[in-house]
Amino acid sequence: MEADHRCLLNERNQITDCDLSEQIKAVTKESHVQAENTKVMLAFQRGQLTLQQYKLLLCSLYKIYEALEEELDRNSSHDGVAPIYFPQELARLESIKKDLEHFYGADWKEQLTVPAATLRYAQRLREIGRKHPEYLVAHAYTRYLGDLSGGQVLGRIAQKSLGLKNGEGLSFFSFPAVSSPNLFKQLYRSRMNSITLTELQREGVLQEAVRAFNFNIQVFEELQNLLSTSEETELRQRHKTHSPKMSDAG
Numbered sequence: 001m002e003a004d005h006r007c008l009l010n011e012r013n014q015i016t017d018c019d020l021s022e023q024i025k026a027v028t029k030e031s032h033v034q035a036e037n038t039k040v041m042l043a044f045q046r047g048q049l050t051l052q053q054y055k056l057l058l059c060s061l062y063k064i065y066e067a068l069e070e071e072l073d074r075n076s077s078h079d080g081v082a083p084i085y086f087p088q089e090l091a092r093l094e095s096i097k098k099d100l101e102h103f104y105g106a107d108w109k110e111q112l113t114v115p116a117a118t119l120r121y122a123q124r125l126r127e128i129g130r131k132h133p134e135y136l137v138a139h140a141y142t143r144y145l146g147d148l149s150g151g152q153v154l155g156r157i158a159q160k161s162l163g164l165k166n167g168e169g170l171s172f173f174s175f176p177a178v179s180s181p182n183l184f185k186q187l188y189r190s191r192m193n194s195i196t197l198t199e200l201q202r203e204g205v206l207q208e209a210v211r212a213f214n215f216n217i218q219v220f221e222e223l224q225n226l227l228s229t230s231e232e233t234e235l236r237q238r239h240k241t242h243s244p245k246m247s248d249a250g
């Protein structure tokens, strides 16, 4: 059951009187709509994602999960991390490596394309891992609960639209240690709600969740720009080779 209505706004327009899992969902609601409506995500939902887009997305996800999971591992016994630390069930880095190897071959690491927005996102993850491990829950929530929600639908769309067989190149979407994503999300939310936070820390976590969504949106937008530019260059190149100018004709 949706429980957003239990969150009340106080005189300073802050959300109060509800669990962290409800607050975080409420404060990121608009950002979620924005993320869903980026060009890359719209193309994804419509089954129009190209293999090139998917490969670039995997490169960025590699750098993001590398930073996220290294910081979660390093802080796994921190009070704000331990309750939501589920490497067995959730860790994505090895799956992404498998997918990258499938598409790029054994030397995938040398072929990674990492846009600036992705680097900024990874830097922020490492910074909060050092300075504010209690904010990691905001990032883990944004990525993992997203992967277990819309991500499951996106995986099935990608399989069809990219014509990938036997789950090859799609490990990222598969969570073999999670038999029911819905039940697992419930468990994850209750673990989030068990974290003890001061009011200031709670506000910090909520702000960080909005930031986490914004980082994702910026990554998608940069990927889109990269592709538009490379498509334009390709079109120009093709135009040059296929339609010689009068002067070229000799």
Ligand code: HEM
Binding pocket: 021, 024, 025, 032, 035, 036, 041, 042, 044, 045, 141, 142, 143, 145, 146, 147, 149, 150, 151, 154, 213, 216
């Ligand atoms: C939840 C769809 C993109 C993060 C969900 C849910 C759906 C969904 C259907 C379940 C809502 C519910 O249980 O109430 C989609 C679609 C997307 C997309 C179609 C794009 C094509 C994203 C992105 C992120 C994200 C890019 C973040 C990077 C989340 C999170 C939740 C969620 C954190 C859990 C919300 C909660 O229960 O607290 N999404 N999503 N989603 N999504 Fe997305």
